[in-house]
Amino acid sequence: MSKLSMKKDGFAQAAIDELGWWRAHKFLFLRRASQLSVFILFAIGPLFSLWLLKGNLSSSELLGIVPLSDPLATLQVILTGHMPEFTLILGALIIAIFYALVGGRVFCSWVCPVNMVTDSASWLRRKLNLPRTSEMPRSLRYYLLAVVLLLPILTGLTVWEWVNPVPVLYRAALFSAGSGLWLLVAIFLLDLFISERAWCGHLCPTGALFALLGKLSPVKVSAVNAKACDNCMDCFVVCPERQVLKPALKGKQAMITNSDCTQCGRCIDVCAQRVFQYKNRIALKAENTQ
Amino acid sequence: MSKVESSKSTVTGVNRRQFLAQSAKAGCAMGLLGMGITSVAKQSSQLDPLAIRPPGALSESDFLSACVRCGLCVEACPYDTLKLARWFDGAATGTPYFTARTIPCEMCEDIPCVKACPSGSLDHDLTDIDESKMGIAVLIDEKNCLNFKGLRCDVCYRVCPLIDDAITLEMQHNQRSDHHAMFLPKVNSDSCTGCGKCEHVCVLEQAAIKVLPAHIALGKTASHDTYINTEETTLEMLNRGLPL
Ligand code: SF4
Ligand code: SF4
Ligand code: SF4
Ligand code: SF4
Ligand code: SF4
Numbered sequence: 340m341s342k343l344s345m346k347k348d349g350f351a352q353a354a355i356d357e358l359g360w361w362r363a364h365k366f367l368f369l370r371r372a373s374q375l376s377v378f379i380l381f382a383i384g385p386l387f388s389l390w391l392l393k394g395n396l397s398s399s400e401l402l403g404i405v406p407l408s409d410p411l412a413t414l415q416v417i418l419t420g421h422m423p424e425f426t427l428i429l430g431a432l433i434i435a436i437f438y439a440l441v442g443g444r445v446f447c448s449w450v451c452p453v454n455m456v457t458d459s460a461s462w463l464r465r466k467l468n469l470p471r472t473s474e475m476p477r478s479l480r481y482y483l484l485a486v487v488l489l490l491p492i493l494t495g496l497t498v499w500e501w502v503n504p505v506p507v508l509y510r511a512a513l514f515s516a517g518s519g520l521w522l523l524v525a526i527f528l529l530d531l532f533i534s535e536r537a538w539c540g541h542l543c544p545t546g547a548l549f550a551l552l553g554k555l556s557p558v559k560v561s562a563v564n565a566k567a568c569d570n571c572m573d574c575f576v577v578c579p580e581r582q583v584l585k586p587a588l589k590g591k592q593a594m595i596t597n598s599d600c601t602q603c604g605r606c607i608d609v610c611a612q613r614v615f616q617y618k619n620r621i622a623l624k625a626e627n628t629q
Numbered sequence: 630m631s632k633v634e635s636s637k638s639t640v641t642g643v644n645r646r647q648f649l650a651q652s653a654k655a656g657c658a659m660g661l662l663g664m665g666i667t668s669v670a671k672q673s674s675q676l677d678p679l680a681i682r683p684p685g686a687l688s689e690s691d692f693l694s695a696c697v698r699c700g701l702c703v704e705a706c707p708y709d710t711l712k713l714a715r716w717f718d719g720a721a722t723g724t725p726y727f728t729a730r731t732i733p734c735e736m737c738e739d740i741p742c743v744k745a746c747p748s749g750s751l752d753h754d755l756t757d758i759d760e761s762k763m764g765i766a767v768l769i770d771e772k773n774c775l776n777f778k779g780l781r782c783d784v785c786y787r788v789c790p791l792i793d794d795a796i797t798l799e800m801q802h803n804q805r806s807d808h809h810a811m812f813l814p815k816v817n818s819d820s821c822t823g824c825g826k827c828e829h830v831c832v833l834e835q836a837a838i839k840v841l842p843a844h845i846a847l848g849k850t851a852s853h854d855t856y857i858n859t860e861e862t863t864l865e866m867l868n869r870g871l872p873l
Contacts, residue, residue: 384704385704390704393701393704393705393745394699394700394701394704395698395699395700397697397698397699397723398697398699398701398747398748399699399701400701400745400747406747408697408699408747409697412697412698413697416694416695416697416748419694419695420694421691421694421695421748421749421750422749423695423747423748423749424746424747424748424749424753426747427697427747427748427749430747476651476655478655479655479658479659482655482656482658482659483659483662485659486659486660486662486663489663490663490666490667491694494667495690495694496667496690496693496694497693497694497696497697498663498666498667499666500697500698500723501666501669501721501722501723502666502669506698506723510698510700510713510723513700514700514703514712514713516713516714516715516716516722516723517715518715518716518717518718519715519716519722519723521716
């Protein structure tokens with residue numbers, strides 16, 4: 340078997356030795372903190388009547404004024420032929436512009452609750468030493484996105500919202516609608532036993548839409564120190580979208596430009612050689628042209 | 630190492646034919662998936678007859694296209710009336726509804742639930758809560774209703790926010806005792822808002838009066854039927870021949 344699955348307790352050990360356990364998990368912790376804070380902001384409303392953020396990820400209201408809505412849900416509504424209130428559209432625009440600036444799939448790794456489910460499946464996969472598999476094409480998510488946007492036109496219903504697992508966790512926790520949780524269990528099992536990173540890496544249409552939104556975002560992970568790479572492959576093991584790494588490590592351009600990158604920063608964490616860093620594309624360009 | 634490398638090379642080394650075959654396969658899979666989800670959606674879009682939508686809700690099919698299931702209406706309701714439907718709840722998952730028998734709508738004057746709705750699935754044109762049509766109350770069981778037994782329960786009548794308009798008591802001779810009167814609750818479907826307060830308070834173990842969605846509660850004449858108001862029909866009109 341390959342070196343990847345043979346490393347047992349050795350995973351990211353070099354980084355931990357080099358930087359200490361804490362710093363070798365820095366972005367993982369910041370990410371979990373961010374995911375949980377968003378959730379807590381929603382949850383303290385119904386729990387303590389502290390309404391900083393009302394609603395859920397499908398649509399919400401920040402501080403009682405700023406509307407925020409899921410662009411995918413909003414698109415579906417519009418495609419059914421229903422013209423929503425302007426609030427919903429404005430909310431979707433605010434979210435779209437925000438992620439276009441900070442990086443589309445930042446939503447996936449820093450906000451989306453399903454990420455915790457699929458990350459734990461992937462962690463368990465590593466612990467159980469299950470073989471790496473990836474038979475599904477990554478482009479499936481764009482096909483699924485197309486289907487999700489086509490069905491409202493054909494049926495007049497926001498069909499995907501019946502089964503969309505992304506808002507399910509929030510609805511379960513905030514509105515005690517726990518019976519949808521089986522979807523998340525299904526995703527966990529799918530990711531764990533059937534195909535690695537099946538959901539977030541190959542299927543989720545929300546992630547696909549955010550990837551498209553973030554195509555032009557200036558914030559990227561960059562292999563600034565690619566020369567120092569000692570081919571330990573730790574970043575390939577943790578990266579949920581590992582196809583994005585090779586061009587940056589081996590190619591001419593150090594920047595990870597592929598919009599599939601979720602900007603989770605795990606590659607930065609686990610690299611003892613400090614190969615990766617968050618970079619601002621505009622600043623980096625300026626540096627290079629000097 | 631080898632694994633990653635080999636999977637990479639197949640990804641980059643796809644030729645045109647493989648690409649077309651892959652797309653066709655993915656297309657078929659997505660088609661099937663789409664049909665699957667649609668049938669789930671279609672089946673569960675049947676609303677439970679006792680689940681009532683919030684005030685201002687569009688007709689059920691329009692409502693299902695519009696609602697993004699954000700729960701803002703639920704959080705805006707000061708009386709905890711509204712709930713978001715769970716899977717298998719008899720309303721499309723994630724959409725708001727209420728069960729009148731458990732918590733009815735208190736008919737807030739400023740209608741916060743409608744104001745909160747970002748999608749317009751609760752119609753923002755509804756500004757007078759008395760105009761809302763969440764459902765229609767129906768006195769569904771004349772056998773067990775206490776007033777039909779000649780008693781003066783009247784609880785549903787007295788609790789109605791539109792007393793003597795949406796619900797009235799019709800005095801009728803009591804055939805059984807022969808010298809008492811019966812006061813029969815009667816709902817005026819033009820005025821009833823479907824708030825469900827009557828169903829909520831009905832003293833029976835099972836309410837004799839129930840709020841039903843309008844499409845179940847109301848009859849409808851076929852479009853080709855013409856209703857003739859006999860009181861206003863004159864002999865002259867009959868001679869002219871009625872426009873049937
Ligand atoms: S891919 Fe989808 S489910 Fe996964 S993190 Fe992104 S939005 Fe969430
Ligand atoms: S390249 Fe790095 S930041 Fe991007 S998804 Fe992979 S691990 Fe995360
Ligand atoms: S009118 Fe008031 S009580 Fe009725 S559903 Fe709306 S917010 Fe709740
Ligand atoms: S506020 Fe509107 S869009 Fe949100 S759940 Fe209620 S009815 Fe649906
Ligand atoms: S539902 Fe009952 S209480 Fe409410 S308006 Fe109609 S008759 Fe009155």
